[in-house]
Amino acid sequence: MKWTDLLNLLEQLLPILGGITGNPALAALVQKLVDMAEEEIQRRMNENPGATRTEILEQARVAYAEARLENEKLKRLGHEND
């Protein structure tokens, strides 16, 4: 299944999830997943296919640094009042 097929399927499911299940929180979660998937697709589409190995490793280095910050934020989640 292509990314775009998955997104189309998710977008079709959204109103069903929010309606039948009566669970707007679940629909909101699915919406966030769709948004994240769209962002990931955009990133891949914008990737330079001619990027050198050095450039790719630099992109990875930056992404690891961002991942570290996201991880720190994740670890703090739920422990704000500790």
Next chain:
Amino acid sequence: MRLTRRYLAITILLSLTCLAPACPKQSDLDRAAKASREIAFDVKNGNKLVGELYLAGKLSLPAKDKAADLLGKIGDKGEAFNNALIELDKKYPSGTVPPENLQFIKDSIGVISNLFKELFSGLDLFGATSAVKDLKEDVEALEKVKEGLQ
């Protein structure tokens, strides 16, 4: 519904389609670099995803913390792997590395792959059995990169 696990794993699978041995003119170091980049984005997105699942009430706090610790470990291993690749890139501009370095690359990918599997198995959201099976298949794609390295 296996959306969350599918999302987390599919980025690994799709991103590795051009890392199989069939892709022409890619050295071992080229494939390893691309794998490292995709691992980095998967870890970054994984952290965001787990946060969203927790905020939506789909993960307990202990489960979230466990996933966060695992993602932290994967990130650390991935970063160390990437730093090693940066050094190898400088040392071997052709992209072909000696056997001992190739083994290091394979071992690193193996360790990271196993940590991802551990992470997926812990995200027991909608009934683990079939979902973990799907994830296992997707993470095996990462291991195919390892096998494809000479």
